Amino acid sequence: MPIVRNVSRAVSQLLQSSACGCGVSIVPVRCIGISPRQVASDASFHSVSFSESDHPRVLITGGLGQLGVGLAKLLRKRFGKNNVILSDIRKPADHVFYSGPFIYSDILDYKNLREIVVNNRITWLFHYSALLSAVGEANVPLARAVNITGLHNVLDIAAEHNLRLFVPSTIGAFGPTSPRDPTPDLCIQRPRTIYGVSKVHAELMGEYYHYRYGLDFRCLRYPGIISADSQPGGGTTDYAVQIFHDAIKTGKFECNLKPDTRLPMMYIDDCLKATLEVMEAPAEALSMRTYNISAMSFTPEELAQEVQKHVPELQVTYNVDAVRQAIADSWPMNFDDSNARRDWGWKHDYDLPELVSTMFSFLGSDSRIAQAN
Numbered sequence: 001m002p003i004v005r006n007v008s009r010a011v012s013q014l015l016q017s018s019a020c021g022c023g024v025s026i027v028p029v030r031c032i033g034i035s036p037r038q039v040a041s042d043a044s045f046h047s048v049s050f051s052e053s054d055h056p057r058v059l060i061t062g063g064l065g066q067l068g069v070g071l072a073k074l075l076r077k078r079f080g081k082n083n084v085i086l087s088d089i090r091k092p093a094d095h096v097f098y099s100g101p102f103i104y105s106d107i108l109d110y111k112n113l114r115e116i117v118v119n120n121r122i123t124w125l126f127h128y129s130a131l132l133s134a135v136g137e138a139n140v141p142l143a144r145a146v147n148i149t150g151l152h153n154v155l156d157i158a159a160e161h162n163l164r165l166f167v168p169s170t171i172g173a174f175g176p177t178s179p180r181d182p183t184p185d186l187c188i189q190r191p192r193t194i195y196g197v198s199k200v201h202a203e204l205m206g207e208y209y210h211y212r213y214g215l216d217f218r219c220l221r222y223p224g225i226i227s228a229d230s231q232p233g234g235g236t237t238d239y240a241v242q243i244f245h246d247a248i249k250t251g252k253f254e255c256n257l258k259p260d261t262r263l264p265m266m267y268i269d270d271c272l273k274a275t276l277e278v279m280e281a282p283a284e285a286l287s288m289r290t291y292n293i294s295a296m297s298f299t300p301e302e303l304a305q306e307v308q309k310h311v312p313e314l315q316v317t318y319n320v321d322a323v324r325q326a327i328a329d330s331w332p333m334n335f336d337d338s339n340a341r342r343d344w345g346w347k348h349d350y351d352l353p354e355l356v357s358t359m360f361s362f363l364g365s366d367s368r369i370a371q372a373n
């Protein structure tokens, strides 16, 4: 009766352990006998345990958004082009399609996702598919399906096939009753968006699967991410990307948040670096499975002033979007990431001045607003 023994050992360990996971080290119990989803008896369990000397075989879901292509580039440099598969439900641009393996995958299609994992002997999964905060409020049923049902599919497949699973969370996982300045890792989380609710759900489900089934779940709460070569997908922090494009194209920027709205932000290279670092961190180093990460925090007014050092002619006006403003007003102003810095050595490279000069050198500041005047 090995399964029964494993179950009772898992349950007794779970009951003895603290629920918060803060500083408490619990030996994860891997027990495929109590796999979270019943699978057909003929299903194959080609789970490949990843040994440190091998390269992981990586799948990225929702990989054609703001962050996925950059992540694939970083991981392919490290693990080899053919070991990293990008997937999405959209058609990739030529340069993406020809830069490495791409596959269609709808995360709502459980069987197809499982087939991809099995056929490609996937060992690491980065689950990036999501509807972000502003688009989520515009289509709650779709956000609920993609962000919650999709996550359930990914969790079950990851547990069944012994994957290391990364799911990003967000500053949006906090709400108006959370401490906002700074926001620690462990505090009240009562977000008021479907996006935030789905991300708290993801954090809790991932941690539950970790303690219950031994799933190697790792999660970072990202701030608003700023990138030059990819467009944001409909979030509240999008203004901080749009200002660069508008400064160069027209010399005029209309901001949809109030000038004094302070939010945590990060340059994409720091975000992707943190993601790889936490995935490579030894399990013993992780006292928690969900960490805040932080780099800088600024208001639209402060960002505009820094941008004007490069484009002095830039004119900024404010036309507040009530939905986005309400969301931003409920989010952290500053993020406390001291646990990530202590546990696995997280350290950001970009503060506001470096972020702004890097964005302009990427976007080519010589094409700036001469034509706008």
Ligand SMILES: NC(=O)c1ccc[n+]([C@@H]2O[C@H](COP(=O)([O-])OP(=O)(O)OC[C@H]3O[C@@H](n4cnc5c(N)ncnc54)[C@H](O)[C@@H]3O)[C@@H](O)[C@H]2O)c1
Pocket: 061, 062, 063, 064, 065, 066, 067, 068, 087, 088, 089, 090, 105, 106, 107, 108, 127, 128, 129, 130, 131, 132, 146, 150, 168, 169, 170, 171, 221, 222, 223, 224, 225, 226, 231, 232, 233, 234, 235, 237
């Ligand atoms: N960009 C940020 O500022 C930020 C901040 C915090 C957290 N995050 C998180 O990081 C992850 C990636 O963010 P992003 O900015 O690249 O998002 P994005 O909105 O730009 O991209 C999301 C991708 O998911 C895909 N998708 C939607 N429905 C799908 C489905 N049914 N099956 C498969 N794919 C589907 C979309 O086609 C899109 O390419 C998300 O989980 C997001 O919550 C992002």
Ligand SMILES: C[C@@H](O)[C@H](N)C(=O)O
Pocket: 132, 133, 134, 169, 170, 171, 172, 195, 222, 223, 224, 225, 234, 235, 236, 237, 238
């Ligand atoms: C912060 C983050 O999760 C995303 N950029 C949003 O604004 O929705």
